[in-house]
Amino acid sequence: MGKTELIANESVKKRFAWFTNPFKRLAPLSPGWKGATLTLSVIACWIYLVQGYYLIGMRGTGDYFIGTILFLLAVVLITGVIAGLLHFTKRMPSRYVWLALASFCLLCIGFIGPVQLMLIVTLSMIVAFSLLGALLYRWITGAYREAKTISKVMTGVVAAVTAGFIVIGGYWLLHNGSTDLVKLYRLQAMKPANRYATTMANPSEQGSFRVKTLTYGSANSYRKEFNAAGSLETKQVDGSAFVEKWSSSRTNTFGFGPDAMPLNGSVWYPDGGGPFPLVMVVHGNHLATDYSDPGYEYLGNLLASRGYIVVSIDENFLNTSPYDDLLVLNVLEKENSARGWLMLEHLKVWDGWNRTKGNPFYGKADMSRIALIGHSRGGEAVTVAAAYNKLAASPENGNIKFDYNFGIRSVLSIAGTDGQYKPAGQPTVLKDLNYLAIQGAHDMDVTSFDGASQYNRISFTDGSDYLKASVYIYGANHGQFNTVWGRTDGVGLGNKLFNTAQLMPQEEQLQAAKVLISSFLDATLSGKSEYREIFQDLGYAREWLPDTMYISNYLDSQTTVVSSYDEDIDLSTTTLPGGRLFGEQLKEWKEEKVKMKFASEQYSAVRLGWDRATASGVPAYTVVLPDRGLDIRPSSSIVFAMADRDDKKGASSSDVLVDMTVQAEDRNGNAAAVPLSTVANLLPMFEGNIVKWPFTSALPAKEPVFQNFAFALADFKKANPEFQPEQLMKINFVFDRTEKGTVLIRDIGIRNATE
Structure with missing residues (x-):
């Protein structure tokens, strides 16, 4: 056997060593x-x-x-x-591993944001700049000269690829993203002007009152504007029972501990006799030393000119402070309840001023007409305040007595959180007040519509006069509702992960807030009931709202809900006892918790799916009304909330809108039908791609948002004169106008117009 053959045999043996003798x-x-x-x-x-x-x-x-x-x-x-x-x-050298791990931590801090993107960007930068550094060092020191030609070629290729990756990655980070927004279903296109004749005045225009301003604060405040000449002085309050882990560093920064929280506020008020409704605004979480409360001056000036006293209160000392919190090692905890409690302490001060002769606000504030407005965590704080307002003691500590009972009639949540604080471990449940939730589809902080959960936990007493509404705005983000926060919903470089180019201009987002908030307050505090129409149908505000896409929902205390789907697991029973539910030829029929972008929320709906191509008959869903518990008149309306649940279709598709027939049947078998589209089009789920391409699918982009529909029984009477509205027995949802689809329905009921 020759030498060459021996070498070849040895090579073969080595290649198959794993299989011939694995123990070696x-x-x-x-x-x-x-x-x-x-x-x-x-x-x-x-x-x-x-x-x-x-x-x-x-x-x-x-x-x-x-x-x-x-x-x-x-x-x-x-x-x-x-x-x-x-x-x-x-x-690898241990020093490089050490520094790479340290760099990983530092880069993660630098790009705080969605975890998936943060990891991708961080690891990419570590690899790219490590390669770049190694190649540059070899070139500077001349070590490449001794390398073989093939090594030089490979090094050049790696250098070119690395440089290209860094250039492209740098451009990606610095660029604001894509402006490719789909606005196929803009408000003015969907709501033609000839259907919405109105005599209502534009609620976003300045009113007739001259606006005056004033500040108030606790003595020696950490912010001089609250102790300026002419400011009113307030006493500090002990909030230590409502927070945990208040650090000594936080005390040094603000000059007080949790037992001496200040009551600071900026006031805009009408130059007139009054009394005027009192509106209190509270910000949410932000950097504690970048003060958030001045960001609502636009609301203060508008509402004060229209006859409201507006207060923006300071709770910045409860906000995130990386220095005082040792970054993330000693974060202030359980402060959400304190945010709500402080609002009531402010109201206590206002109640005292309103009763004190010689005070600038003596007799000025109507303490029976109070509204609370909260943004972000403040949107949850206002619900906490409304709940505490009715309690005799703290839910977590019966030794802390409450005696508030102020006239809080309306609560507004702007991009509000929900469930960060649960009183005694329970969701915050509210009753007999007006509620409005506003949310942006492109919110990059509170990315799910959390306010919808609180909306569905608000109930009304029979015979009361309250409403609840929600408005979902395409192109709106979290921060532009506050002029201090602006277009960036994150902190620092982490904002570079988001697609901020697609956001609506801030002046448009502020305009939407002005129209909706002013209309809501006029409707619920100032007796201008005509402004309810805006929340029943945004078409009435088409001339005032920015021309983007909206989904709105509405329910009031004049509505008797037949089926909310929150009561049990029986598909055949209604919430109002005595009714029945059944479906025919449906591809899907089940009751479920509504799944939003990041969680299953705390309310339910019926999920109905159909495909006429595979059904042997016409798919339909029927509600048989109870014999008792309903007051049905010729002027009544059938109402319900519906959401498109098909997340596979694109919003730009020409046949994306779902249509169906709503059929009413009386006890004599007389039926009348009206197409859904004659009242309004069911809008698809809005796609809010809040991170840049190619990572748009890294975060959920769609969620089902409910849209209210109202069908006057008089319209069914027109469709079939034999139909008797007072004898209404069945409501049928007949899926005969769209080939296939999936929808969610809840809050089916009968509304009687206010007499």
Whole structure:
């Protein structure tokens, strides 16, 4: 045998050494490690094979062996890759590994944002700049000159690829993203002017009152504007029972501890006799030393000119302070309840001023007409304040007595959180007040419509006069409702991960806020009931609102809800006892918790799916009304809330709008039908891609948002003169106008117009 053949044979033996004698591969290990490796492998494989038999053995011998072997190979491959990476890092200098880990932490801080993107950007930068540094150092020191030609070529290729990656990545970070917004269903296009004749005045225009301003604050406030000449002085309050982990550093920064929280506020008020409704505004979480409360001056000036006293209160000392919180190691906790409680303490001060002769606000504030407006965490704080307002003591500590009972009639949540604070572990439930939730589809902070949960936890007493509404705005973000926060919903460089180019201009977002908030206050505090129409149908505000897409919902205390779907798991029963529900030819029919972008919310709906191509008849869903509990008049309306749940179709599709027939049937069998589209079009889920391409799918972009519909029984009478509205017995949703789709429905009921 020649030398060449011997070399070839040795090469073959080496290649197949793993298979010919696998135990030799353990040769570098000491005897103890060899034994540990063999024993652990044998035991793990034996247990795995036994468990595999229990899991899939009943399928037969063939499936058992195929399934266990394939999964075993997958485990070996994945763990082999991990082991290889660990082995590779062992070959790296420990100083580089140390600095790479430190850089990873620093870069994560630099790009705080969605976790997936933060990790991708951070790891990409570590790899790219490590390669760049290594190549530059080799070039500067001249080490590349001694390398072989092939090494120089490969080094050049790697250098070019690395440089290109850094340039493209840098451009991606610095660019604001894509402005490709789909506005196929703009308000003015969907709501033609000839259908919305109105005599209402523009609620966003300045009113007739001259606006005066004033500040108030506790003595020696950490902010001089609250102790300026002419400011009113307030006493500090003890809020230590409502917060935890208030650091000594936070005390040093603000000059007080949790037992001496200040009551600071800026006031805009009409130059007139009064009394005027009192509106209190509270900001949410932000950097504590970048004061948030001045960001609502636009609301203060507008509303004061229209006859409201407006207060923007200071709760910045409860906000995030990286220095005082040791970044994330000692964060202030459980302050959400304090945010709401402080609002009531402010109201207590106002109640005193209103009763004190000589005070500038003596007799000026109508304490029976109070509205609370909150933004972000403030949107949850106002619901906490409304709940505490009716309690005799703190839910968590009965020794803390409450005695508020102020005339809080209306609560407004702007991009509000929900569920960060749960009184005694329960969701905040409110009753008998007016509520409005506003949310942007492109919110990059409170990314799910949390305010919809609170909306569905508000109930009304029979015979009362309250309403609740929600408005979802396409192109609106979190921060532009506050002029201090602006277009960036994150902190620092983390904002570069978001697609801010697609946001509506701030002046348009502020305009939307002005129209909606002013209309809501006029409707619920000032007796201008005509402004309710705006929330029943945004078409009445088409000339005042920015021309983007909106989804709105509405329910009032004149409505008797037949089925909210929150009561039980029985598909056949209505919420109002005595009614029945049934479906025909439906592809899907189930009741479920409504799933938003990041959570299953705390309310339910019926999910109905249909496909006429596969159904043997016309798909339909029927509500049989109870014999008792309903006051049905000729002037009544059938109302319900519906959301499109098909998240597969694109919003730019020409046939994306769902249509159906709503049919009413009386006790004599007389039926009348009206197409859904004659009242309003069911809008699709808005797609808010809040992170830049190509990572738009890294975060959920759609969520079902409910839209209210109202069908006057008089319109059914016109469709069929034989139909008797007072004898209404059935409501049928007939899916005969769209080939297939999926919708969610809740809050089916009967509304009687206010007499």
